[in-house]
Amino acid sequence: MKTLLKTIALAVLTALPLPAMTAEPEKPAADKTHKVVFEVSIDGAEKWAGAMRNVENVQKALGVKTTKIEVVAHGKGVGMLLAKTSTENAELKANLQKLHADGVVFAACENTMKREKIDKKDLVELSTTVDSGVSEVIRKQEEGYAYIKSGG
Amino acid sequence: MKTLLKTIALAVLTALPLPAMTAEPEKPAADKTHKVVFEVSIDGAEKWAGAMRNVENVQKALGVKTTKIEVVAHGKGVGMLLAKTSTENAELKANLQKLHADGVVFAACENTMKREKIDKKDLVELSTTVDSGVSEVIRKQEEGYAYIKSGG
Amino acid sequence: MKTLLKTIALAVLTALPLPAMTAEPEKPAADKTHKVVFEVSIDGAEKWAGAMRNVENVQKALGVKTTKIEVVAHGKGVGMLLAKTSTENAELKANLQKLHADGVVFAACENTMKREKIDKKDLVELSTTVDSGVSEVIRKQEEGYAYIKSGG
Numbered sequence: 001m002k003t004l005l006k007t008i009a010l011a012v013l014t015a016l017p018l019p020a021m022t023a024e025p026e027k028p029a030a031d032k033t034h035k036v037v038f039e040v041s042i043d044g045a046e047k048w049a050g051a052m053r054n055v056e057n058v059q060k061a062l063g064v065k066t067t068k069i070e071v072v073a074h075g076k077g078v079g080m081l082l083a084k085t086s087t088e089n090a091e092l093k094a095n096l097q098k099l100h101a102d103g104v105v106f107a108a109c110e111n112t113m114k115r116e117k118i119d120k121k122d123l124v125e126l127s128t129t130v131d132s133g134v135s136e137v138i139r140k141q142e143e144g145y146a147y148i149k150s151g152g
Numbered sequence: 153m154k155t156l157l158k159t160i161a162l163a164v165l166t167a168l169p170l171p172a173m174t175a176e177p178e179k180p181a182a183d184k185t186h187k188v189v190f191e192v193s194i195d196g197a198e199k200w201a202g203a204m205r206n207v208e209n210v211q212k213a214l215g216v217k218t219t220k221i222e223v224v225a226h227g228k229g230v231g232m233l234l235a236k237t238s239t240e241n242a243e244l245k246a247n248l249q250k251l252h253a254d255g256v257v258f259a260a261c262e263n264t265m266k267r268e269k270i271d272k273k274d275l276v277e278l279s280t281t282v283d284s285g286v287s288e289v290i291r292k293q294e295e296g297y298a299y300i301k302s303g304g
Numbered sequence: 305m306k307t308l309l310k311t312i313a314l315a316v317l318t319a320l321p322l323p324a325m326t327a328e329p330e331k332p333a334a335d336k337t338h339k340v341v342f343e344v345s346i347d348g349a350e351k352w353a354g355a356m357r358n359v360e361n362v363q364k365a366l367g368v369k370t371t372k373i374e375v376v377a378h379g380k381g382v383g384m385l386l387a388k389t390s391t392e393n394a395e396l397k398a399n400l401q402k403l404h405a406d407g408v409v410f411a412a413c414e415n416t417m418k419r420e421k422i423d424k425k426d427l428v429e430l431s432t433t434v435d436s437g438v439s440e441v442i443r444k445q446e447e448g449y450a451y452i453k454s455g456g
Contacts, residue, residue, distance in 0.1 A: 135214050284365035
């Protein structure tokens with residue numbers, strides 16, 4: 001019995017630091033990996049350029065290596081990830097490629113793609129897809145990602 | 153004494169799984185209830201239809217029974233919950249009713265209602281109201297809801 | 305040994321309320337300090353007035369003294385914090401001053417300022433600046449702030 005209690009006591013002492021950590025989310029360690037999900041449902045070259053600039057600025061301020069970024073495009077935002085758009089817009093294409101090379105994930109919404117009859121081969125190669133763009137944004141928030149809704 | 157310690161030990165063992173769960177929000181259990189608050193302050197039938205489509209897609213992807221959804225309308229978004237709008241827009245009306253039947257809460261902002269001289273009886277019956285739409289969105293986030301700002 | 309176990313048992317009982325609190329974020333204590341970050345990237349007097357009204361309504365609903373608010377302006381939103389804008393728009397100026405007196409922090413994005421050739425002296429005196437507006441919104445969310453994206 002005493003041995004059992006000793007074991008329990010040790011388990012408790014070992015377990016205590018964890019809840020204490022969750023109780024103070026205000027002080028993240030210096031080396032904490034930032035996680036951010038951008039929701040892009042805006043339309044047009046200028047707005048997409050603004051969204052990409054925001055992603056770049058976040059990398060500069062928070063660190064490329066310490067910041068995990070996923071850009072989820074749905075609705076009109078999927079236009080940003082069309083191969084056709086990159087063909088017509090060399091600057092956007094270069095931005096997407098640079099950010100992708102830096103580890104940014106670009107994901108297009110399959111619900112939008114079905115509705116707009118967009119095939120996977122219509123997207124830029126660097127893009128992945130997700131079943132539901134909005135649901136992906138929700139799942140990422142549940143995983144502790146900060147949320148940024150792109151657009152004015 | 154031993155009985156007391158035994159009781160404490162049991163209480164501790166029972167209590168431990170809870171903090172362990174909060175310490176690892178990155179791995180939600182398969183049966184986790186998702187919670188989402190949508191903020192709708194956009195205007196017009198097309199945008200409201202888009203917002204309702206997003207809610208439906210979230211239910212499909214995350215599960216109707218496992219996802220708690222509240223749609224908070226304020227500013228121009230309150231127009232979506234006017235009885236007049238449902239009378240004029242049968243498709244929106246049907247969407248609201250279907251989602252409401254599935255447990256989605258629709259709440260109109262009383263601050264907007266006062267400003268726009270909208271009475272409770274001017275709203276569709278399925279709608280509830282909240283003192284302040286933006287504050288409701290904040291409170292829901294504090295309760296662990298993921299946040300989705302509707303609109304482009 | 306028994307004394308040690310007694311001490312551990314007491315420590316455990318004392319420690320338990322904390323994890324229990326984190327496990328039930330749905331019931332914040334009445335005196336809880338709310339924290340909210342508003343992201344303002346919208347353009348124009350009417351939209352800025354709407355954003356300021358939202359901030360005021362949050363103060364009314366959640367309490368001026370119990371709610372910490374930071375308004376981060378970037379992109380077109382920085383226009384709201386220009387001294388020139390306050391000179392031209394007495395109502396906005398009064399709103400900014402009242403909210404600032406109540407402790408609301410207004411922060412303009414230095415990335416936007418560089419791009420638009422806006423100097424610190426071009427901003428209203430009550431405004432502070434941050435290296436990157438979007439990154440500030442992310443950092444605040446990491447510190448437990450609820451997020452509100454202003455605009456329709």
